[in-house]
Amino acid sequence: MTSEPTDPKRQAILSGATRMFLAHGYRNVSMEKIAQAAPVSKATLYNHFDSKNALLAAVISDLCESLLQTMTQLTIESDGVENNLTQIATSAVDLIYAEDALAIYRLVVAESPDFPELGQLFYQSGPQAVLTQLEDYFRQLNADGSYHIADPVFAADAFFSMLKGDLHLRCLLSKTLRPSADEKKRLVSQVIAFYMRGMLHAKS
Known part of the structure; x- marks a missing residue:
């Protein structure tokens, strides 16, 4: 196993993304809103996931x-x-x-x-x-x-x-x-x- 799943920043992003997707749907959620929900900087978010599609795939x-x-x-x-x-x-x-x-x-x-x-x-x-x-x-x-x-x-x-x-x-x-x-x-x-x-x- 890799260390990725236990990375606290990554887990915070996944948790924030899950909450935002479920509350507002996929199309209505921006990467900026996910960064705010995590909360992490946009730079940290894009360091882990380069697109909203990649983030949804990681959530799943x-x-x-x-x-x-x-x-x-x-x-x-x-x-x-x-x-x-x-x-x-x-x-x-x-x-x-x-x-x-x-x-x-x-x-x-x-x-x-x-x-x-x-x-x-x-x-x-x-x-x-x-x-x-x-x-x-x-x-x-x-x-x-x-x-x-x-x-x-x-x-x-x-x-x-x-x-x-x-x-x-x-x-x-x-x-x-x-x-x-x-x-x-x-x-x-x-x-x-x-x-x-x-x-x-x-x-x-």
């Missing part, structure tokens, strides 16, 4: 950091496939239903018709990075010879889609609805049990 990546770290730490031999997928699902659910993550999702969906590059930036900075890593993990399982996963791309997409489902849509449509810790734990357990039976086929 920061939200996804725990999940991405979980993904990069996976090995075929480590703790078994079911345990690995449980760790990924737990981290994913914590992210998917986090208040800031839901708010950023709403923001990007609202802004994307006028700023299509914003939607692409969001996808590349978060969902695509996570999907690609899970696809690679499934390909490693195939190469290792322990499992046969016919379509790693579909398998990765199905995994995260099951963790979202109708609940994620309802949370997006409500600013108060959130699954409890027990509900998230039960969701992970049910998805993993179903997924291990229906999607992954161990070789005998």
